[in-house]
Amino acid sequence: MTIAASNLPVTRALLSVSDKSGVLEFAQFLHGQGVHLLSTGGTAKLLADNGVPVTEVSDHTGFPEMMDGRVKTLHPKIHGGILGRRGTDDVVMQEHGIGRIDLIVVNLYPFEATVAKPSCTFEDAVENIDIGGPAMVRASAKNHAHVTVVVEPADYARIQSEMEANGNCISPATRFDLAIKAFEHTAHYDGMIANYFGSRVADGTHEQPAAFPRTFNLQVRKQQDCRYGENSHQGGAFYVEPNAPAGTIATARQIQGKELSYNNIADTDAALECVRQFELPACVIVKHANPCGVAIAADILTAYDRAYATDPESAFGGIIAFNRELDGATARTIVERQFVEVIIAPSVSEDAANFISLKKNVRLLECGKLSGHIDQFDFKRVTGGLLLQHNDALLHADLKVVTEREPTTEEYGDLLFAWKVAKFVKSNAIVYAKDSMTIGVGAGQMSRVNSARIAAIKAEHAGLKVPGSVMASDAFFPFRDGIDNAAAAGIKAVIQPGGSMRDEEVVAAANEHGMAMIFTGMRHFRH
Ligand SMILES: NC(=O)c1ncn([C@@H]2O[C@H](COP(=O)(O)O)[C@@H](O)[C@H]2O)c1NC=O
Numbered sequence: 001m002t003i004a005a006s007n008l009p010v011t012r013a014l015l016s017v018s019d020k021s022g023v024l025e026f027a028q029f030l031h032g033q034g035v036h037l038l039s040t041g042g043t044a045k046l047l048a049d050n051g052v053p054v055t056e057v058s059d060h061t062g063f064p065e066m067m068d069g070r071v072k073t074l075h076p077k078i079h080g081g082i083l084g085r086r087g088t089d090d091v092v093m094q095e096h097g098i099g100r101i102d103l104i105v106v107n108l109y110p111f112e113a114t115v116a117k118p119s120c121t122f123e124d125a126v127e128n129i130d131i132g133g134p135a136m137v138r139a140s141a142k143n144h145a146h147v148t149v150v151v152e153p154a155d156y157a158r159i160q161s162e163m164e165a166n167g168n169c170i171s172p173a174t175r176f177d178l179a180i181k182a183f184e185h186t187a188h189y190d191g192m193i194a195n196y197f198g199s200r201v202a203d204g205t206h207e208q209p210a211a212f213p214r215t216f217n218l219q220v221r222k223q224q225d226c227r228y229g230e231n232s233h234q235g236g237a238f239y240v241e242p243n244a245p246a247g248t249i250a251t252a253r254q255i256q257g258k259e260l261s262y263n264n265i266a267d268t269d270a271a272l273e274c275v276r277q278f279e280l281p282a283c284v285i286v287k288h289a290n291p292c293g294v295a296i297a298a299d300i301l302t303a304y305d306r307a308y309a310t311d312p313e314s315a316f317g318g319i320i321a322f323n324r325e326l327d328g329a330t331a332r333t334i335v336e337r338q339f340v341e342v343i344i345a346p347s348v349s350e351d352a353a354n355f356i357s358l359k360k361n362v363r364l365l366e367c368g369k370l371s372g373h374i375d376q377f378d379f380k381r382v383t384g385g386l387l388l389q390h391n392d393a394l395l396h397a398d399l400k401v402v403t404e405r406e407p408t409t410e411e412y413g414d415l416l417f418a419w420k421v422a423k424f425v426k427s428n429a430i431v432y433a434k435d436s437m438t439i440g441v442g443a444g445q446m447s448r449v450n451s452a453r454i455a456a457i458k459a460e461h462a463g464l465k466v467p468g469s470v471m472a473s474d475a476f477f478p479f480r481d482g483i484d485n486a487a488a489a490g491i492k493a494v495i496q497p498g499g500s501m502r503d504e505e506v507v508a509a510a511n512e513h514g515m516a517m518i519f520t521g522m523r524h525f526r527h
Helices: 023-032 039-049 057-063 076-083 088-093 111-116 122-125 130-143 153-165 172-199 263-273 300-310 329-336 350-354 408-424 448-461 481-489 505-513
Strands: 010-016 036-039 104-105 146-148 220-227 238-239 253-256 282-287 290-295 319-323 342-343 365-366 377-382 385-390 430-434 436-441 470-473 493-498 514-517
Touching: 010 023, 010 039, 010 076, 010 130, 023 036, 023 039, 023 104, 023 153, 023 470, 036 039, 036 057, 057 076, 076 130, 076 385, 104 130, 104 290, 111 122, 111 172, 130 146, 130 172, 146 172, 153 319, 220 350, 238 263, 263 282, 263 290, 263 319, 263 342, 282 300, 290 300, 290 408, 300 319, 300 329, 300 436, 319 493, 329 350, 377 505, 408 430, 408 493, 408 514, 430 448, 436 448, 448 470, 448 481, 481 505, 505 514
Parallel strands: 010 036, 010 104, 104 146, 319 342, 342 365, 470 493, 493 514
Antiparallel strands: 220 238, 253 365, 282 290, 282 319, 290 436, 377 385, 430 436, 430 470
16 A cells, blocks of 8 residues: 655644744744644643644543643543544544644643652652653654654754645655654653663652663664675674764764774774873874874873884774864874874864865864763673673772882873773773873783783884883782783872782782882773
8 A cells, every 4th residue: 555645735833832842933834834733731832822723632522631741632532533544544534623734733741850859759750751742742753644744853944844835735754754754753761661660669669779771771762874884795884872872982073084884983983082081281192983183281292202102013904092182283193194094073163174185084073161971871782682880980990008118109090091091991901001091911811921012012013111110900810820921011100999819929929029008999991
């Protein structure tokens, strides 16, 4: 069966909105076009108070709104008017005095915003579950062959210009597009309600335990198709959450360059999340999801120079992130020095953009001010399921010096710096650092000792000296050998979570070598 797909003039519209922004102007326009307006209590009052002729839904149905608004539009004269098919249901509609409603303008009770308020009670949440609104939205989306549904004030202008241009008609394409949006809208809405209910114990108390929802509903919108996924034989696409915060890869604006690939997006996210931890001007260079060079300095050019110096070989084709505006001098140095895939910064000066434009393919992104936002959940696909965890939002528990020797002020600064970097290095992670820059990064090894060896090899390759550096380890040392090896390489101080059954041996080794050691009380595995 093909659904009728002609242009249909709008003669009657129903407006029932919680978010009343722009609705008065839109109603004035509709009235000006000769459209008969129906509306629910609050919306009708707003229109009538501003001189827009409107029929209250209760007058239309002959039934009052009741039960504190729980029942307003749930009536056959409304739902029949929305669901009636032209040519199929005309007789039955006439028989029951049901008039067609061609345009539905509805936005729902603000459930998400209500439950986000710390003072929200379970009863408040329940009363903010919209019933009549979603029923009308779903009915109109189902009957999109004959009805237009608008769920967002942002679409008023689009409907207005289409009606103006087409003699009050809205095209089948627009109706279908808005129907998709309507079902996305109600799916998201019910998903949020299910998450809220599902994270409460089903024992009648409605108390919220510190648990995960019984089902996990998340709606993400496709931002772009990628040319391919992680490899060229895999498809890929990038999806973002509604209301994704500023200062993230999800909301970054691409100023120039080739389209971002799947791997570019993943690596840029890793770089940006790492660089946002630092208060001083910082630069993080990422390759294959791992920081290969990180530095903080008085300005971002120095930070970049020093981050690059850690591992120039790996920085080739890397992703570079800054926590300050990208300036001309830094942009120029990058394009003159190295091949780079992506550069991202909170903002980009005109000079910087001009320098980068010399390399047409380089993807340049501006992400806006970096905030402290951290998503609540982190997830990982496993075959047939999803692993959900709270995000690794904290840096450390109490910092405890466990050795006879305290770290010097310089060592202390470098230890914290190295710890922040290690949090973003794949496990097992070992980071050597000195004077606020990475000296060597050992990532993703199955043994911690090998990660340490790799960090030392990296330093040697780059012509950097390990002696005098500090070391961060993302998890505890199971044996003293890691500390003995570090001391032999010239490491002076160590930061690690602690918590091994051989902590005593490990601390004794550090004391023997005259090292300082800090326990963070928190591990940062990253897989
Ligand atoms: N119960 C109903 O029949 C009903 N019909 C529409 N609503 C909602 O009432 C709100 C608008 O109310 P008002 O126009 O009174 O401010 C809209 O968010 C709309 O989705 C209803 N409210 C809740 O379900």
